[in-house]
Structures are given as structure tokens and as C-alpha cells.
Amino acid sequence: MRAYTLEDIVQPYQHYPKIIQHAILRAHTHPTFLVLTKSMRKVLCALLTRTSQKNGLQPIKARTDRVAEEADVSEKTVQRAVATFRQLGWLRPLDSKRSEYGLFTTRQYAFTEELCSLVELPHEGSISETNCTQGTEMSTGAIYVDLSYKKDLRKISLKNRESNPITLPQALRDIVGMGVKETGVCKLRGLAHQAGYRLEDIFKIAQTRLKAIGATGHRVYRYLLSMIEKRSDYAERAAQLDRQGEQTQLHQSCKTDADAYRGRRFMKAGKRVDVFADGDGAIAVLADGSFVTLAKSDMPRLYAEIKAGKWVEQTR
Incomplete structure (x- = not known):
């Protein structure tokens, strides 16, 4: 025994x-x-x-x-x-x-x-x-x-909070905006750290769902706590969301530029570029008269050069 x-x-x-x-x-x-x-x-x-x-x-x-x-x-x-x-x-x-x-x-x-x-x-x-x-x-x-x-501890806690206020990263301020107290966010952050996670990653994943169901206050707290208690690779999932966001932002930017430059002509050092009417491509006429067709994947670089002033618009 x-x-x-x-x-x-x-x-x-x-x-x-x-x-x-x-x-x-x-x-x-x-x-x-x-x-x-x-x-x-x-x-x-x-x-x-x-x-x-x-x-x-x-x-x-x-x-x-x-x-x-x-x-x-x-x-x-x-x-x-x-x-x-x-x-x-x-x-x-x-x-x-x-x-x-x-x-x-x-x-x-x-x-x-x-x-x-x-x-x-x-x-x-x-x-x-x-x-x-x-x-x-x-x-x-x-x-x-x-x-x-407990009353003594509360007095000490309130006094310390006045001289040393809670400062949360901007990524976590939105949790406070959803009705969770700052002390509650700090507690969730500590529990996430103990479990090997970052609360910023967990909230990034849960934020869309929380807004969709209209969760506030204690419901938000319990939802995030339940995610902390589960096993998952939140860091990789958050990084994937970041990559998807970057791709979406790039796609939206390209779409906006295509709408702005479609059907227009630009000149630079004897070269000419005619953007297609749909904005998804262009024909680049070189100085020697030869031409190159630009694909959709080449357009973000062209749009960036136009914005930088390297190309001058020509009226037809």
C-alpha cells in the first residue's frame, strides 16, 4: 500500500x-x-x-x-x-x-x-x-x-487599480465592447495562457460567430471559456484567417482598380498600355512596336505603378 x-x-x-x-x-x-x-x-x-x-x-x-x-x-x-x-x-x-x-x-x-x-x-x-x-x-x-x-482584498484591489489601471491590447478591447468587464478579459487571458493559447487568436476565430448570434456580456465570456477548455490549434487557425483576409483585401483592391482603369490608355518612355474593357488584362505595346498581353495576375503590379505616377494617361 x-x-x-x-x-x-x-x-x-x-x-x-x-x-x-x-x-x-x-x-x-x-x-x-x-x-x-x-x-x-x-x-x-x-x-x-x-x-x-x-x-x-x-x-x-x-x-x-x-x-x-x-x-x-x-x-x-x-x-x-x-x-x-x-x-x-x-x-x-x-x-x-x-x-x-x-x-x-x-x-x-x-x-x-x-x-x-x-x-x-x-x-x-x-x-x-x-x-x-x-x-x-x-x-x-x-x-x-x-x-x-474578502473586503480587505477588495479594497486593496480597487486601490491598486486606481494607481495601475488595466491596459489591454487593442485586439482584446473589442471583447470589452461586447459587454465583458476588463477583469473578466484578464482572467480569460490568464486561463488561455495556462492552456498554451493566446486569447487574441481565440477571439479572432470566435468574433464572427459571436456577432452573428448577438452574444453579449456573460454569454461572450462563457463562449470564450468553452473554447479555452477545448484542444485545438488556435494559432494556426488564426493565421489562416489572416491569410484569407489578406487575399480578400487584395482581391477587393484589384476589383476597385479594375473599375477605375478599365478601357484607359497609359504611356511611359515610349511604351503604351491599353487596359481591357473588363479591367482584367491589358496590351502593352513596346517602343519597337511589338506587344505583350498582360494577364489578370500582372494587373496589380501595373495598377501600383500607375498609382505611383510612373505611367501617364493618354487620351485616345
Whole structure:
């Protein structure tokens, strides 16, 4: 059997704050916790996921059946584990709250300073239980979110954005014009980079389709995200679109020149060129009287020389 690594221990708790992950790691590695059975350690980790990352002494709410489900043990095991934690001086029960019908809806506990020190959870002994307002995971299973921490990060982010505004390449500004926030474009750009793509290439491919279906805002974001999650050679496809665009532009330019110069005569150093009535070819009469028929493929070069003033128009 393969031995567990530290990564295996922390892996199920990746979505929790780093402080909580560290506390769970300590619960698996500190010698003091060797007195616990494997099932009891699971119960302890389930309780640790409910604690505050700022003050480990703050009350936590835990329903026996919910803890048993999360720890993958029986409710009897949870009860025995809680009793053991109390005997060891790691946990103390608080008054359980009742519903409007007088029934107990959840149990409340608080870790002691001793346990907080063992798992290295920040704690302040001076904070009373009545003044605790820190949100934790509810007995109904809501995920713990440290709102004060998020508010601080938001303030820092807004302040940094004022002094260092987001600058996007011109090729990506059109995504913002379609209703996606600049921060959303930056996130898509980072995800594309992680997948080995350039968001500019992906958007170039998707732009025509997005405009055709009239997508805006979140729909544009989800469409581009779905393309990032697929495997494709977006760089080559974007380069192919560029080549097609160049050919289309050249064809359109030639068509415009053909309309402008059809049926006209030009002279240069004794040479004469008569453009056909359809503009797709011409007859070039040389100085010695001989002539050469110019094909359609030769016309872009002739039109460029006419525009450059190397040929002078003659009236017939």
C-alpha cells in the first residue's frame, strides 16, 4: 500500500484558507495527536474546517449528522470523538440553540487555547463568546467565507487599480465592447495562457460567430471559456484567417482598380498600355512596336505603378 504524503492530506481541503489547511496538516503530523484513532482525527478535521482563520477560539456550529457525513464516520463515532476532545481539554461545549418550536437545531462548540496552539491557529483569549461575530460554516452546510478578509482584498484591489489601471491590447478591447468587464478579459487571458493559447487568436476565430448570434456580456465570456477548455490549434487557425483576409483585401483592391482603369490608355518612355474593357488584362505595346498581353495576375503590379505616377494617361 502506498504511504500517504503531505499533499494527499491537504488535497481534499484545497478550497479552504491556507491557515485552515495548515491546522489540518498539524492535526495529522503533530505527535500529540497520535492518541487519536483515524476516525477521531477525521472528526477533528471536520470541526477545524468550521473554525475562523482569524481567531480559533470563536464558536463553531456543528450538527452531529453533518459532521458524520463529512468525516465519513458514524454519528456514534462523532459523539465519542467529541467526548474525547473534551476530556483532553481541546473542546468545550456551548449552549445549543433552539428553534421556534423549542427543538435543538445545532450544537455549538469552541476550541481551547491549548488546541489552537497545537494546530497553530491564531487565537485571542480576550475575545468573549458573546462578542463573536465571525461567520463559520453553518450546520446546514454553507461554506465558510471570511467576509472581512474578502473586503480587505477588495479594497486593496480597487486601490491598486486606481494607481495601475488595466491596459489591454487593442485586439482584446473589442471583447470589452461586447459587454465583458476588463477583469473578466484578464482572467480569460490568464486561463488561455495556462492552456498554451493566446486569447487574441481565440477571439479572432470566435468574433464572427459571436456577432452573428448577438452574444453579449456573460454569454461572450462563457463562449470564450468553452473554447479555452477545448484542444485545438488556435494559432494556426488564426493565421489562416489572416491569410484569407489578406487575399480578400487584395482581391477587393484589384476589383476597385479594375473599375477605375478599365478601357484607359497609359504611356511611359515610349511604351503604351491599353487596359481591357473588363479591367482584367491589358496590351502593352513596346517602343519597337511589338506587344505583350498582360494577364489578370500582372494587373496589380501595373495598377501600383500607375498609382505611383510612373505611367501617364493618354487620351485616345
